[in-house]
Amino acid sequence: MSKSQRQMKLGAFFMIPGHHVAAWRHSEAEAQGVLDFKFYKKLAQTAERGKFDMVFLADGLAVWDRFGTGISHTVNARPEPLTLLSALSAVTEHIGLAATVSTTYNEPFHVARKFASLDHLSGGRAAWNVVTSSGENEAHNFSRDSHLLHEKRYERAREFVDVVRALWDSWEDGALLIDKESGLFADKDKVHYVNHKGEAFSVKGPLNIARPPQGHPVVIQAGSSEAGKELAAETAEVIFTAWQTLEEAQKFYSNVKGRMLQYGRTPDELKIMPGVFPIIGRTRAEAEAKAEQLKELIHPTAGVGLLSALISYDLTPYPVDGPLPELPDIRDINGGKSRFQLLKDLADREGLTIRGLYQRIAGARGHREILGTPAEIADQLEEWFVNGAADGFNIMPPTLPGGLDDFVELVIPELQRRGLFRTEYEGATLRENLGLARPASRFAAAPAVPQTQTS
Amino acid sequence: MSKSQRQMKLGAFFMIPGHHVAAWRHSEAEAQGVLDFKFYKKLAQTAERGKFDMVFLADGLAVWDRFGTGISHTVNARPEPLTLLSALSAVTEHIGLAATVSTTYNEPFHVARKFASLDHLSGGRAAWNVVTSSGENEAHNFSRDSHLLHEKRYERAREFVDVVRALWDSWEDGALLIDKESGLFADKDKVHYVNHKGEAFSVKGPLNIARPPQGHPVVIQAGSSEAGKELAAETAEVIFTAWQTLEEAQKFYSNVKGRMLQYGRTPDELKIMPGVFPIIGRTRAEAEAKAEQLKELIHPTAGVGLLSALISYDLTPYPVDGPLPELPDIRDINGGKSRFQLLKDLADREGLTIRGLYQRIAGARGHREILGTPAEIADQLEEWFVNGAADGFNIMPPTLPGGLDDFVELVIPELQRRGLFRTEYEGATLRENLGLARPASRFAAAPAVPQTQTS
Numbered sequence: 001m002s003k004s005q006r007q008m009k010l011g012a013f014f015m016i017p018g019h020h021v022a023a024w025r026h027s028e029a030e031a032q033g034v035l036d037f038k039f040y041k042k043l044a045q046t047a048e049r050g051k052f053d054m055v056f057l058a059d060g061l062a063v064w065d066r067f068g069t070g071i072s073h074t075v076n077a078r079p080e081p082l083t084l085l086s087a088l089s090a091v092t093e094h095i096g097l098a099a100t101v102s103t104t105y106n107e108p109f110h111v112a113r114k115f116a117s118l119d120h121l122s123g124g125r126a127a128w129n130v131v132t133s134s135g136e137n138e139a140h141n142f143s144r145d146s147h148l149l150h151e152k153r154y155e156r157a158r159e160f161v162d163v164v165r166a167l168w169d170s171w172e173d174g175a176l177l178i179d180k181e182s183g184l185f186a187d188k189d190k191v192h193y194v195n196h197k198g199e200a201f202s203v204k205g206p207l208n209i210a211r212p213p214q215g216h217p218v219v220i221q222a223g224s225s226e227a228g229k230e231l232a233a234e235t236a237e238v239i240f241t242a243w244q245t246l247e248e249a250q251k252f253y254s255n256v257k258g259r260m261l262q263y264g265r266t267p268d269e270l271k272i273m274p275g276v277f278p279i280i281g282r283t284r285a286e287a288e289a290k291a292e293q294l295k296e297l298i299h300p301t302a303g304v305g306l307l308s309a310l311i312s313y314d315l316t317p318y319p320v321d322g323p324l325p326e327l328p329d330i331r332d333i334n335g336g337k338s339r340f341q342l343l344k345d346l347a348d349r350e351g352l353t354i355r356g357l358y359q360r361i362a363g364a365r366g367h368r369e370i371l372g373t374p375a376e377i378a379d380q381l382e383e384w385f386v387n388g389a390a391d392g393f394n395i396m397p398p399t400l401p402g403g404l405d406d407f408v409e410l411v412i413p414e415l416q417r418r419g420l421f422r423t424e425y426e427g428a429t430l431r432e433n434l435g436l437a438r439p440a441s442r443f444a445a446a447p448a449v450p451q452t453q454t455s
Numbered sequence: 456m457s458k459s460q461r462q463m464k465l466g467a468f469f470m471i472p473g474h475h476v477a478a479w480r481h482s483e484a485e486a487q488g489v490l491d492f493k494f495y496k497k498l499a500q501t502a503e504r505g506k507f508d509m510v511f512l513a514d515g516l517a518v519w520d521r522f523g524t525g526i527s528h529t530v531n532a533r534p535e536p537l538t539l540l541s542a543l544s545a546v547t548e549h550i551g552l553a554a555t556v557s558t559t560y561n562e563p564f565h566v567a568r569k570f571a572s573l574d575h576l577s578g579g580r581a582a583w584n585v586v587t588s589s590g591e592n593e594a595h596n597f598s599r600d601s602h603l604l605h606e607k608r609y610e611r612a613r614e615f616v617d618v619v620r621a622l623w624d625s626w627e628d629g630a631l632l633i634d635k636e637s638g639l640f641a642d643k644d645k646v647h648y649v650n651h652k653g654e655a656f657s658v659k660g661p662l663n664i665a666r667p668p669q670g671h672p673v674v675i676q677a678g679s680s681e682a683g684k685e686l687a688a689e690t691a692e693v694i695f696t697a698w699q700t701l702e703e704a705q706k707f708y709s710n711v712k713g714r715m716l717q718y719g720r721t722p723d724e725l726k727i728m729p730g731v732f733p734i735i736g737r738t739r740a741e742a743e744a745k746a747e748q749l750k751e752l753i754h755p756t757a758g759v760g761l762l763s764a765l766i767s768y769d770l771t772p773y774p775v776d777g778p779l780p781e782l783p784d785i786r787d788i789n790g791g792k793s794r795f796q797l798l799k800d801l802a803d804r805e806g807l808t809i810r811g812l813y814q815r816i817a818g819a820r821g822h823r824e825i826l827g828t829p830a831e832i833a834d835q836l837e838e839w840f841v842n843g844a845a846d847g848f849n850i851m852p853p854t855l856p857g858g859l860d861d862f863v864e865l866v867i868p869e870l871q872r873r874g875l876f877r878t879e880y881e882g883a884t885l886r887e888n889l890g891l892a893r894p895a896s897r898f899a900a901a902p903a904v905p906q907t908q909t910s
Binding site: 022024025026027031032034035036037040041060061062063064071072073074075076077078079080082083084086087089090091105106107109110113114117118120121122123137140141142143144151171176178182184185186187188191200201202203204205206207208209210297299302331 | 477479480481482486487489490491495496515516517518519526527528529530531532533534535537539541542543544545546560561562564565568569573574575576577578592595597598599600626631633635638639640642643647655656657658659660661662663664670694712752754757832
């Protein structure tokens with residue numbers, strides 16, 4: 001293998017205590033650890049031992065009970081991602097820390113500031129997974145009667161990300177002088193008002209923290225709808241996406257990378273990392289038995305609830321062993337549009353009942369499920385990686401800590417032997433490890449804004 | 456000394472790299488540490504070695520540049536408090552973690568969730584210092600033209616705190632079952648919608664994290680105006696307040712404790728902890744020299760800016776060696792009303808020029824300044840503590856780490872010798888150390904709300 005061989009990027013997607021909807025019932029899962037920092041610390045340190053690029057945390061702003069099925073059977077009690085990742089930053093040294101934060105129910109100033117803070121405290125390891133939220137139940141926790149429409153959410157998201165980046169830039173590199181002798185703490189010519197006035201936000205700035213070590217914390221995006229692809233091509237540095245087949249993934253990969261040109265970006269400036277749900281066995285039979293066992297642990301109420309939420313349509317009135325009912329047109333779905341389409345296609349293609357479909361997706365939740373020995377897992381990752389479908393993967397262990405331990409002990413060494421994955425971190429920051437350039441401040445070349453009285 | 460002797464509670468108020476406005480210029484201050492986690496870790500561990508009840512962090516949502524004087528000379532780059540305290544929770548074991556979060560520019564769901572998360576991850580050590588913000592420049596970072604009026608802010612704050620507490624209660628103790636055998640993760644009869652519909656907020660709930668270990672993270676409040684006192688008597692468990700004289704502090708102490716009865720609370724349920732700025736020397740002369748040195752380090756622009764911001768009135772047009780100009784009536788001040796009055800009174804009482812006043816308050820910012828040997832410092836704390844003026848103090852070291860090291864090495868042992876301060880932490884949680892009872896969930900006795908479909 002040559003030293004310049006392209007290598008894959010890997011995220012460790014922590015869904016505690018495992019990605020499978022029934023993971024918490026599995027004997028291997030440390031379900032009591034859902035609110036215990038010691039458990040998360042162990043997981044993060046395992047992922048760092050495996051040289052993962054980052055820990056990735058999803059998020060939602062309501063209990064998973066959209067159809068009245070979730071409270072009893074679903075894991076609904078988890079720490080807020082930024083709080084958790086901030087704590088984990090103190091007990092790790094190299095691994096990136098990626099938190100999901102919605103643009104629909106937040107303010108750009110808070111978000112810019114929190115990620116800048118995490119980036120400073122962690123020495124340049126913060127990443128923001130931008131989502132727009134997708135449920136009515138989230139709206140009801142934030143004094144809104146209903147959820148913003150899909151297009152409106154993306155307009156707001158675009159403006160939100162732009163304001164956040166402007167705030168990160170509002171202190172140029174080198175603005176902090178901290179010169180005890182002269183009494184100059186900062187160079188005022190390098191600190192800028194952002195003076196943003198847009199459709200959704202008016203933000204004056206500057207931020208009250210200096211420019212993050214990475215310039216900008218890495219911006220991740222997860223939407224795969226038309227609006228999502230366009231926003232990603234314009235603004236994302238990493239895409240976390242869900243595809244079932246090589247062909248679909250290749251099509252998405254070339255489509256999004258193709259769209260980047262119109263925004264003056266090169267394909268290398270964006271890493272596409274599909275989610276992968278790996279069921280690993282020392283033998284194939286062991287992996288298959290593990291998959292079967294997880295399926296059997298799904299409580300039907302939890303399975304139907306999960307599926308209903310994923311397609312934004314209530315399936316609870318329908319017989320669980322019957323087919324999917326007639327579903328609404330995708331234009332009327334104000335949730336995850338791409339996930340809706342993916343699951344509908346999957347049920348059609350494989351002729352699945354409701355139970356069959358929820359069993360099929362209760363682990364990967366629509367992401368790609370791969371199963372087998374460590375070599376077979378590595379083969380399946382390699383296939384997508386070398387065939388223009390992925391720059392890396394967001395790994396979704398079925399159970400925790402077992403599924404992550406297996407990946408680190410068994411699969412990572414196999415990827416390393418093939419030269420497909422690092423044996424040491426290349427850089428000090430997440431951005432360096434991902435091979436992403438550090439952006440310049442948008443204010444760096446501009447003349448300084450004079451400091452006028454602001455009130 | 457008897458074992459049952461009443462002991463004082465102590466907060467370590469970290470204003471990095473020291474409370475004095477010129478602290479960062481002092482040779483002892485590690486000014487380069489303002490964004491360095493290692494520095495904060497050392498400070499928190501020092502405070503924990505000293506058996507402080509808690510680390511306390513103030514906050515603001517804009518740069519300190521209200522009158523165009525602050526960017527060059529003032530420390531305007533600090534980590535966001537909740538991010539920092541979450542990181543510190545991972546490297547400490549006993550000390551409480553108190554973060555300031557404004558009710559004016561936040562949402563109750565986020566705030567409830569973040570503090571619940573910190574409380575879980577830290578094993579019951581979180582505290583929320585409730586503030587209502589006080590500046591126009593904060594409004595401009597949150598798409599508002601102007602700051603909410605003082606009374607409106609307090610109405611919103613009262614409702615905000617109530618919603619946050621309801622959300623903390625929305626999972627009763629014991630709601631988490633995590634029973635792998637039956638597949639029941641939670642007891643749905645112990646998880647409740649809060650269904651709040653009020654003037655400022657509509658929040659359905661429940662929270663997506665279980666009840667915090669402390670039941671409620673400790674609620675701190677800082678306002679000392681009429682509205683602030685009333686809100687504190689109703690809702691606060693700790694008050695952080697600013698008084699210059701024993702008489703004023705006694706009056707405030709008895710006034711607020713007296714107001715508690717009407718809300719069905721006993722005086723013990725609230726700990727009043729005035730801020731104290733201690734300048735410690737091995738000899739009195741050493742302490743005086745330290746005070747003088749800090750005064751000389753104040754850049755006039757920084758001094759006038761600090762003073763202007765504290766009184767919410769622009770003093771930059773006036774001669775620095777002249778008297779305070781005619782100030783507006785307190786009714787027209789839409790900022791920290793009690794701080795305005797305190798500083799006006801101080802200037803009148805001592806006949807201070809603008810320079811004299813900013814020199815006088817550039818350390819303690821209106822809080823009580825005490826100076827002397829460790830025994831003299833202990834005397835001054837004891838005087839207020841035993842004479843009905845305080846249940847403890849929020850200690851504001853002039854420089855960091857030096858001022859904190861001195862307090863821990865020199866003053867704490869003196870307080871311990873006098874039986875006025877603990878030698879070991881009494882409990883596992885902040886609430887236990889402060890001697891505050893753990894509240895029951897408001898939903899605990901009520902019949903369960905049936906889970907109906909929510910969308």
